[in-house]
Amino acid sequence: MDCIICGSSDLELLDIKNKYYHCQDCEVIFIDPTEIVAQAEEKERYEGHDNNHQNEGYVQMFEDFIEELIEPHLDLEKINDVLEFGCGPGPVLADLLEAQALEVDRYDPYFFPEKVFLDKKYDLITSTEVFEHFSDPIKEMELLTSHLKDGGHLAVMTSFHPGPEEFEDWWYNWDPTHIVFYNQKTFSKLASDFGLDIIYTDQEKYILFKA
Numbered sequence: 001m002d003c004i005i006c007g008s009s010d011l012e013l014l015d016i017k018n019k020y021y022h023c024q025d026c027e028v029i030f031i032d033p034t035e036i037v038a039q040a041e042e043k044e045r046y047e048g049h050d051n052n053h054q055n056e057g058y059v060q061m062f063e064d065f066i067e068e069l070i071e072p073h074l075d076l077e078k079i080n081d082v083l084e085f086g087c088g089p090g091p092v093l094a095d096l097l098e099a100q101a102l103e104v105d106r107y108d109p110y111f112f113p114e115k116v117f118l119d120k121k122y123d124l125i126t127s128t129e130v131f132e133h134f135s136d137p138i139k140e141m142e143l144l145t146s147h148l149k150d151g152g153h154l155a156v157m158t159s160f161h162p163g164p165e166e167f168e169d170w171w172y173n174w175d176p177t178h179i180v181f182y183n184q185k186t187f188s189k190l191a192s193d194f195g196l197d198i199i200y201t202d203q204e205k206y207i208l209f210k211a
């Protein structure tokens with residue numbers, strides 16, 4: 001087994017109920033591939049999420065995302081094309097961005113499966129609560145960066161892991177569909193491998209890359 005981000009073989013097996021590896025180089029934590037839940041079960045789980053406009057906390061989460069990660073760092077007037085990647089069944093963030101007069105394409109492998117991005121490049125790609133579900137983050141980063149314009153931004157929300165000691169009791173890994181967990185060092189590795197700059201991160205859940 002090698003690290004799914006950096007290829008290092010220097011992995012520590014965490015001693016908890018599911019098999020997780022912690023890379024000693026890029027510090028990613030990821031589940032053993034044999035323990036990944038089946039896709040049917042995964043879809044069922046997403047449908048169980050209360051993800052729509054009626055859920056105030058869910059809407060607030062995206063308003064905070066726009067307020068902290070998008071508005072201070074991007075000139076919305078210069079943005080033409082946006083892709084909301086992994087938007088889920090009720091694409092709240094896409095709707096909020098459209099309310100800012102942006103054109104937003106929606107993609108989700110389960111709920112909006114048409115690959116609307118295929119012949120397009122974007123000024124901004126947003127991906128919230130998605131990166132933690134990737135079984136092959138490098139493949140997904142290749143896809144995302146290949147659809148970013150030069151100077152375009154990739155805005156990501158996923159909870160940064162608190163380190164291997166605190167990982168077992170960390171709420172974010174209780175969801176069995178969360179299978180990979182990043183921190184600042186992991187994202188720095190991805191940024192350098194894909195030629196991206198990190199424009200902003202709160203080192204907790206937000207990170208903004210620029211191509």
Ligand SMILES: [Zn+2]
Binds near residue numbers: 003005006008026028
């Ligand atoms: Zn690694």
